[in-house]
Amino acid sequence: MVLTEKEMATIEDLHTQELSCVEKYKRYGQEAKDPVLRDLFADLEKKEQKHVESLEQVMKGSVPSCNVNDRDGKMYEPKATYDSMTNPEDKKNDNFLATDSIGSEKMVSGTYNTDVFAFGDSDVRKLLADIQVEEQNHAEMLYKYKTVNGMA
Ligand SMILES: [Fe+2]
Ligand SMILES: [Fe+2]
Structure with a gap:
């Protein structure tokens, strides 16, 4: 498959965005106070790395x-860590990290939704749609983390 110039430029932008997701989850994993959230960020970092590699293949x-994975x-x-007895400053910190990450996932998901229309190849379209669903999964996981910890 040969990409047009426009298609290549679009993939490159998505690739840059995915690299920054990997970096973000790595940093947030270091900043999170709750080990449950640290695990979630580590998992998301791995998943974003897979997106990076998929785009590199394209x-x-x-x-x-792709497997159209909508189960994650x-x-x-997640098990709740925070309750009324736990450190409110830690909770505030982790609430910020999770909320900010949901915002990023929402933005990235929106970008895939738009960019899929730039491609002629059906398989590329399917891959990008699949990645978009995965970004929505990431947001759902973060949302669940917030909910169980009384942050939502
Ligand atoms: Fe991603
Ligand atoms: Fe994501």
Whole structure:
């Protein structure tokens, strides 16, 4: 498969965005106080790294197979760490990190939703749609974390 110039530029922008998601979750993993949230960020960092690699494959001319995974959000069941007795400053810190991450996921998901229309190849379209669903899963996991900890 050969990408047009416009398609290549679009993939490059998405790639940059995914790299910054990897970096963000790495940093947020270091900033989070709650080990449950640290684990979630570590998991998301790995998932974003997979997006980076998928896009790199497209840049090289092939499309990785995708599995339309819409279960991650559904299956995630975090245990609550924060209650009225726990450190309110830690909770405030972690609430900020989770809320800010949901904002990023929402933005990235929106970008995929728009960019998918720029591609001629059906398999690329399917891959980008699949990644978009995964970004929504990430947001769902973060939302569940907030809810169970009384942050939502
Ligand atoms: Fe991603
Ligand atoms: Fe994501």
